[in-house]
Ligand code: B12
């Protein structure tokens with residue numbers, strides 16, 4: 001049976017902007033069929049550990065040049081152990097800044113492997129592939145986010161190896177199911193599918209909406225499921241949506257990246273199962289599912305063909321979509337519940353707004369157009385969009401967001 005791709009998390013530590021080495025390593029890993037969740041540079045121990053657990057990675061690779069490697073690597077290992085992720089190995093490199101003597105100390109502190117300056121990339125790749133490949137098994141000891149993340153991995157592996165259909169629930173043993181699903185105070189999550197062309201600003205917008213959720217629903221939890229494309233030739237992937245997820249660093253956010261692994265729907269074939277796992281956990285008030293950048297005929301959430309995978313579809317478009325003819329061709333503009341024109345700081349946005357509104361009026365479905373500039377914090381367009389989602393999803397202000405649904409909804 002074909003083994004599923006290895007999943008690795010890579011990052012550069014706090015107070016370190018040396019990201020060119022890790023960028024090279026990331027590309028090389030993807031070229032070797034590995035899925036890389038890249039967290040970015042200047043990353044804290046807690047952000048790295050939270051991401052490693054939620055992404056259920058095989059190992060964590062750190063690239064460190066700031067001279068603080070002895071302490072930083074040790075702290076990552078220590079925090080992983082404290083958070084129930086002690087089985088996730090930590091490795092890395094840092095050119096000439098990490099000496100063999102340092103590496104010996106680091107290995108005594110639990111670091112698995114340091115790659116020194118001059119190590120050929122092919123040798124690094126071969127070693128990573130043999131060292132960190134291991135089957136993802138259910139583990140009764142896993143709790144909370146660790147259990148959720150492992151259930152999603154098992155669903156992914158099942159779909160990849162053809163053991164279950166894309167719409168089947170995950171195959172977990174009873175113990176795993178108990179730890180993941182139905183806590184006594186189970187919530188009914190509202191699930192929003194977010195689609196739109198590549199680079200429209202889907203991830204940035206979801207991040208801003210996450211910040212509104214955190215502000216306005218102080219005791220709620222939100223889950224983000226980000227689909228990114230696998231390379232059709234190598235099978236590897238750079239799962240880059242997490243890099244723009246600034247607010248995913250809050251413990252009330254569960255963020256999981258999924259590679260499409262050959263699925264051409266705009267979502268991983270395991271996404272339906274992953275949505276069910278998140279929904280059934282009873283943990284979340286709101287779930288955003290981001291598709292890969294989609295084309296004119298795409299229907300990742302089953303609006304036209306069914307079954308509809310989400311409660312509402314949000315379609316995001318930038319002002320540079322072409323012209324009226326291109327708008328006519330986009331199928332999801334007929335089916336989306338919420339339509340967003342993002343990048344309204346672009347001079348073309350004014351004309352685009354009028355064209356898009358005319359296109360939606362032809363549908364006679366009363367679809368409201370939301371104009372946003374997701375790249376700006378505190379954008380009022382994003383405030384209004386969040387209020388519309390909260391209203392649609394019946395997000396309960398009694399969970400702590402007293403003002404959540406009292407925001408002005410009209411522009
Ligand atoms: C390129 C570079 C820069 C670039 C960074 C560009 C970028 N975006 O990354 C620029 C010019 C911007 C820069 C700036 C600075 N730099 Co500088 N920089 C370097 C340099 C020359 C090379 C690092 C590099 O990218 N190497 C390429 C990689 C691919 O090769 P490698 O390092 O040999 O790594 C091997 C393995 O370790 C492994 N590896 C590395 N990481 C990882 C990760 C994983 C997961 C794996 C599997 C393997 C792996 O892969 C390679 C395989 O052969 C080093 C000197 C050096 N020789 O290390 C200094 C160096 C790291 N920089 C240094 C300094 C001081 C700075 C500055 C503070 C300078 C200043 N005063 O402004 C700033 C800080 C910037 C910041 N914000 O952090 C010092 C650090 C000293 C220390 N730690 O005590 C160094 C050592 C130079 C020196 N001798 O003084 N720098």
Ligand SMILES: Nc1nc2c(ncn2[C@@H]2O[C@H](COP(=O)(O)OP(=O)(O)OP(=O)(O)O)[C@@H](O)[C@H]2O)c(=O)[nH]1
Pocket residue numbers: 196197198199200201202203204205241244292293342343344345346372373374375376
């Ligand atoms: N000017 C401007 N740039 C924006 C805005 N929103 C997002 N961007 C930028 O657009 C680029 C793409 O944003 P993402 O959020 O990654 O887009 P995406 O749709 O998730 O991209 P894919 O997942 O690759 O399809 C980034 O450089 C963002 O900073 C905006 O409102 N205005």
Ligand SMILES: [Mg+2]
Pocket residue numbers: 202203204241290
């Ligand atoms: Mg994205």
